[in-house]
Amino acid sequence: MARNKKQKVRRPRAETPKGFRDYFGADVTERAAMLRDITDIYTRYGFDPLESSAVETVEALGKFLPDVDRPNEGVFAWQDEDESWMALRYDLTAPLARVYAQHRNSLPSPYRRYAVGPVWRNEKPGPGRYRQFYQCDADTVGTPTVAADSEICAMLSDTLEAVGIPRGDYVVRVNNRKVLNGVMEVAGLVDPDDADAFAHERGIVMRAIDKIDRLGEEGVRALIGAGRKDASGDYTDGAGLSDEQADIIMDFMSARRDSGAATCARLGELVGGSTAGQEGVRELETIAELLDAQGYGPDRILIDPSVVRGLGYYTGPVFEAELTFDILDEKGRKRQFGSVAGGGRYDDLVKRFTGQDVPATGVSIGVDRLLAALRETGRIGSSVAGPVIVTVMDRDRMADYQTMVADLRNAGLRAEMYLGNPKDMGRQLKYADQREAPVAVIQGGDEAARGTVQLKDLALGARLAAEIETNEEWKAQPAQVEVPRDALVAEVRAMIARADGGGV
Amino acid sequence: MARNKKQKVRRPRAETPKGFRDYFGADVTERAAMLRDITDIYTRYGFDPLESSAVETVEALGKFLPDVDRPNEGVFAWQDEDESWMALRYDLTAPLARVYAQHRNSLPSPYRRYAVGPVWRNEKPGPGRYRQFYQCDADTVGTPTVAADSEICAMLSDTLEAVGIPRGDYVVRVNNRKVLNGVMEVAGLVDPDDADAFAHERGIVMRAIDKIDRLGEEGVRALIGAGRKDASGDYTDGAGLSDEQADIIMDFMSARRDSGAATCARLGELVGGSTAGQEGVRELETIAELLDAQGYGPDRILIDPSVVRGLGYYTGPVFEAELTFDILDEKGRKRQFGSVAGGGRYDDLVKRFTGQDVPATGVSIGVDRLLAALRETGRIGSSVAGPVIVTVMDRDRMADYQTMVADLRNAGLRAEMYLGNPKDMGRQLKYADQREAPVAVIQGGDEAARGTVQLKDLALGARLAAEIETNEEWKAQPAQVEVPRDALVAEVRAMIARADGGGV
Known part of the structure; x- marks a missing residue:
């Protein structure tokens, strides 16, 4: 008996590593069907598929910690026989940058590509948080024109309808980082002669408006002003803006009007004489114009300065797709389903590799969230019947x-x-x-x-x-x-x- | 200048790690279209999709070297924060074993599943040999009946036709490891009282017949007999079989007759009184019968004892799909396109985990080879037109x-x-x-x-x-x-x- 027991102990455990899971039957086919609907639209818009290697050099991913010889903890990394480090990709954008830098002479310019596949994050797993999950991205690389941004907004709208979200149950919101920059300038948070001046204050403002969903207007105002004491009594230092300065920031976030043109006019007032700000407003105007011409009205795509997510990361237009119907949360309370996709313009994609500026814009769909939305509303059923x-x-x-x-x-x-x-x-x-x-x-x-x-x-x-x-x-x-x-x-x-x- | 140069040196290289590659445009869509055709047939046969985690514990993969604390070099492996080892899967069968052991109480029994996806091998890359590639498997787990094997042969035949290989341009060959075991017994290479006796000789015989494509009949006969001197003058020890013993082995490999029934009759003669051999022959007879009843004649599926690949690995029926049309090789010589899929019965799939015997049978399609065949013969075109x-x-x-x-x-x-x-x-x-x-x-x-x-x-x-x-x-x-x-x-x-x- 003792011997048997010992043998049992030596049997391998039949388990995935922590934070990983398997998908069975309809979980596989329903996702595949949804991704097919999405990529059909991407294809119609002229985007070509790219399936990059799942494994990248840590160097190409840019995931070495500063002054440290080991890769960032956020990636799964290991050493090849020649000691060089490689890692599983953690998103589809870093590989796009590497692919574009590597193949730029043979790729069309601009390069429209879509990519679908698993990515891996070396993070603590939690309930519903896995270390392997799907992403589905579309990006246009190599053009600064906002026609590329407006196209991606239109495509996002078509995509949501193609997978089964009816018009009226979603909205694509568009904002622009340059307008925020202009507003900062008007609020006196930019010194044209010293790029670093007020960087601390701008950082606090940026983080504060990024938290508006959680803190509300009052919380943001406290954070950009004197500071904020939260429910637990903890105190966070504010940016120290005067009431007048704070008003300008808050006005920006509530600048949405009934039409894209009216919103842009209001933003034009707010950015005053700021060159960056005026450029940002003109970009939004062009986007609104192009979308109007194609029939994408405010029932589908909105110019909306209250979109703050991504404003810190992107360099120009940002967009976010939200599902507007209500669901019940874990506590049985009604709430909007919320964001299922987001993106924007980022201009330093390839610079790390080549030193050249390569403007790019793109969108990423939260595959699991969109799939959950379709299941939640009964818009997806088992696509394969039993035998x-x-x-x-x-x-x-x-x-x-x-x-x-x-x-x-x-x-x-x-x-x-x-x-x-x-x-x-x-x-x-x-x-x-x-x-x-x-x-x-x-x-x-x-x-x-x-x-x-x-x-x-x-x-x-x-x-x-x-x-x-x-x-x-x-x-x-x-x-x-x-x-x-x-x-x-x-x-x-x-x-x-x-x-x-x-x-x- | 010196400073600029230094900066350049510090830029990351835009390259995949050695042995990895990217797929663009039609390379992605053509493969996806082919895999869709394949999985449509698998679905019709009652197989359900399984997408297992790409990352497994090294323990579950069974890839620890004996008495060594590090994983086998064949896998890409790294340690989690708690020091436990994980690795990228190197095929789709080891994960199936883990999944079945983990979920056996909730899975249907028998469990028919298909799986499609990339696998990773930590091997020296070479021309056309990559460290990440696709596999496409179908397996039936939990049943010993050869009806499961015959079904997989029929499915393989249907699948090849569905992707565009016309009848007559392929053949599925079926053999049985048990018949070979019986032949070994008749040749005096099995001692019923000592399982280990003649193991050395059987090993040489097995490796020799596995090399028949390369060595020809004469080379195999030399290897199972006195030994073989190759073109370079190197000498390989033989199994030392007498001419009479060698005849029995060679007769097995050339036992194919005009019909499945005639081939089985011939094999029945060769295995004589061997219980294992007779059981193997009966299995082949049943397979031939079941396939005949469904209309799969020898123009599609053949009982063929010359199929040797996999005989060492599998425990019962083995099958291999070959494309029979000619292509030109690198040197401009005509040759048959050859094998694009193979599989067979293996009965120790889950035993490592649970101690229980779980009989299983399955097939794996060489995705890249089949795709190459379709391209070679113009049977696949770019599935997406330019915009x-x-x-x-x-x-x-x-x-x-x-x-x-x-x-x-x-x-x-x-x-x-x-x-x-x-x-x-x-x-x-x-x-x-x-x-x-x-x-x-x-x-x-x-x-x-x-x-x-x-x-x-x-x-x-x-x-x-x-x-x-x-x-x-x-x-x-x-x-x-x-x-x-x-x-x-x-x-x-x-x-x-x-x-x-x-x-x-």
């Missing part, structure tokens, strides 16, 4: 059963022969149940002699079972019929059609 | 051009506005060329005033350019037409239809 199960009554007649299966498959129906131990019918029907089979086919010796098969309508059976209380009623139900062997395919097809047509 | 390019003549009328693009996209056509610097038309048409655009749309001020657009039929232009010698002829060609703006979509669609219909 018809041909049961095995008599193991000497496997060829007969296999032929039935072949007939069904050749007719395009999903079908299997039961391949487990056929000792009892109960076990086979339980299996059929677990496989969500619409129909089970049964042929014992009597049926074989008569040239017939029994068809058990399992979908109907399940519905009846839900309605019927006593066993007697159940037995009287017509969920099983005997049909000629020749009619197998036609009758099974009809049963499946009825199951698909009938509700619960 | 229509709307050029920019006048940058103040971007909204007009963008609206044309929107009209084309809304009609389901792939289209883009040129987003690069529109300073000259030559550059824009060069871009259109690079994008393999079928049509370029041009509207200058004159056309705008007339309410028309110019359509340049680039596909026709390319064909004409190939045929026409002088510049004068070229200019006279009707590859450019002016049409009303209202007719843009209809005319572009017609041009694309003509391009698709017309040959070179």
Whole structure:
């Protein structure tokens, strides 16, 4: 016994590493179907697929810690035989930068590309937070024109409708980092002769407006002013802006008007004589114009200065797609579903590699969040039905059963022969149940002699079972019929059609 | 200068790690289309998708070297923060074993699953040999019946036809390890009382027959007999079998007859009284019977004892799909395209984890090889056409051009506005060329005033350019037409239809 125990201890554990998971059945097919819908739209917009290596050099990812010889903890990294470090990609943008720098002479310019695939993060896993997940990005590299940004907003709108979010249930919001820069200038937080002056204050302002969802207007105002004491009593130093300065920042965030043109006019007032600010406003005007010309009105795409996410990271236009319908959160409270995609313009994509400025703009869809939204609202169902199960009554007649299966498959129906131990019918029907089979086919010796098969309508059976209380009623139900062997395919097809047509 | 140079040196190199690569455009879409065709057939056969984590514990992969604390060199491995080792999966079978052991109580039994995705090998890269590549597997876990094996052979046949290999251009060959075991027994290489006796000889025999493609019959006979001197003069010790013993082995490998039944009869003679051998022959008979009943004749699936690949690894039936048409190799010699898929029965899949025997059988398609075969024979074309390019003549009328693009996209056509610097038309048409655009749309001020657009039929232009010698002829060609703006979509669609219909 002791020896057995010891052997048991040495068996490997059948587990994924912490923070990783497997996807089964519909989880795989539903995501694949959604990604196909998305990339169909990307393709129509002229974007080409890129599938970059999952493994990059740590150097190319830019994930060496400053002055340290080991890679950043955020990536999964290891050393090759020649001691060089490599790592799993943590997003799809860093690989795009490397690919563009490496292949820029053979790629079209501008280069529109989309990418779909898993990325890996070396972070502490938590509930619903995995260390491997999908991203789905589209970027246009090599052009400074905001026509590229407006195109991506239009594409995002088309994409959401293509996957099944109806117009009215989403909005794409557009803002511009340059307008914020202009507002900062007007508020006296930029010294044209010293780029570093007020950097501390600008940092606080940026972080404060990034937190508006959580802190509200009052909290932001406290943070950019004298400072803020939170519920726990902790005190955070403010940026020390005067009321007048703070007003300018707050005005920016509430500058949205009824139309894109009106919003831009208001922003134009706010940025005053700032060159950067005026440029940002003109960009937003052009975006609004281009979108209007193509029929994307404010019911789909909005110029909205309250979009702050990404303002710190991006260099020009930023956009965010939000789903506007309500869901219930974990505590049963209603709230908007919220953001499912975001992006913007970033101009230093390739500079690390080549020293050249390469302007780029792009969007990333939160694959898991969008999929969750579609499931939440019943807009995605299992895209693959269970198979018809041909049961095995008599193991000497496997060829007969296999032929039935072949007939069904050749007719395009999903079908299997039961391949487990056929000792009892109960076990086979339980299996059929677990496989969500619409129909089970049964042929014992009597049926074989008569040239017939029994068809058990399992979908109907399940519905009846839900309605019927006593066993007697159940037995009287017509969920099983005997049909000629020749009619197998036609009758099974009809049963499946009825199951698909009938509700619960 | 010195400083600049130093800065340059510190820029990261824009390269993948050694042995990795990127896939662009049609390389991505063609593979995706092929995999979709394959998994459609797998689905019809009742197989469910499984996408397991790309990262496994080294323990679960079974890749610790014996008595060594570090993982096998064949995998890319690293330590988590808690010091435990994890690694990228090197195939899709080891993860299946882990998943089945982990989830066996909730999975259907038998469990039919397919899996598609990249795997990683920590091996020396070489020409055409990458450290990340795709696998596409289907396995049935939890049943010993050879009906599962025969089903996989039928599915493999259907799959090859579904991706575009016509009947007659492929064959699925089936053999059985148990028959070889029986033949070994008859040849006196098995001692029923001592499993280890003759293990050395059996090992040599196994390796020798595994090399028949390269060594030919004579080479194999030398290896299983006295030994073999190769072209370089190197001598390899033989198994030391007598001529009589060697005859038995060679008879096994040439036991194929005109029909499956005749081949099985011949094998029955060869395995004589061996219990294992007779069981193997019965299994092949059953497989042949089941396949016959479903109409898979020897034009598609063959019982063929000359299939030796995998005989060492698998425990029962083994199968291999070969493409039988000729291609030219690197030296211009004709040869058969050869193997694109293989598999078989293996019964110790889950035992490592649970101690229980779990019989399983499966097939793996060589994704890159099959894709290469389809390209080689012109059976796969670029599945995505280039976009229509709307050029920019006048940058103040971007909204007009963008609206044309929107009209084309809304009609389901792939289209883009040129987003690069529109300073000259030559550059824009060069871009259109690079994008393999079928049509370029041009509207200058004159056309705008007339309410028309110019359509340049680039596909026709390319064909004409190939045929026409002088510049004068070229200019006279009707590859450019002016049409009303209202007719843009209809005319572009017609041009694309003509391009698709017309040959070179």
